[in-house]
Amino acid sequence: MRVLAVTFSLFFFLFLFLFFSPWKSRASSEKHDIPAVLTEGEKRWIAAHPVIRLAPDPDFRPIEYFDEKGDYSGIAADYARLVERKLGIRFEFVHCANWDDVIERARHRDVDVLNAVVKSPRQRSDTDCG
Secondary structure, eight states: OHHHHHHHHHHHHHHHHHHSSGGGGSOTTOOOOOGGGSOHHHHHHHHHOSEEEEOOOTEETTTEEEOTTSOEESHHHHHHHHHHHHHTOEEEEOOOSSHHHHHHHHHTTSOSBOOSOOOOHHHHHHHOOO
């Protein structure tokens, strides 16, 4: 689960960078090449994962959830789409029944990223799989 924690840290860093970067003033539809932001290891990981499986917590409104049409919604979804555009990557949004299902899939490496994880004693024990 350390890989998942590192991946989450990577995306958290990217979110911060993208919002406080000098590119912020450019057109939002413009795709940017930002190689200086990523380490060589991160670039290799992204190259090896052309589709990154992201498992949202389906019951974490308004942060992240699936709407009545089944679309990933909420502020975390907005961030995920921004990262997709800025890095030229693609997320596959994995529908899970509940948080326990999200964690179980993460433990079995059926998903690559958990987007809006909140640090708490329960989350720490759920996501610390060694």
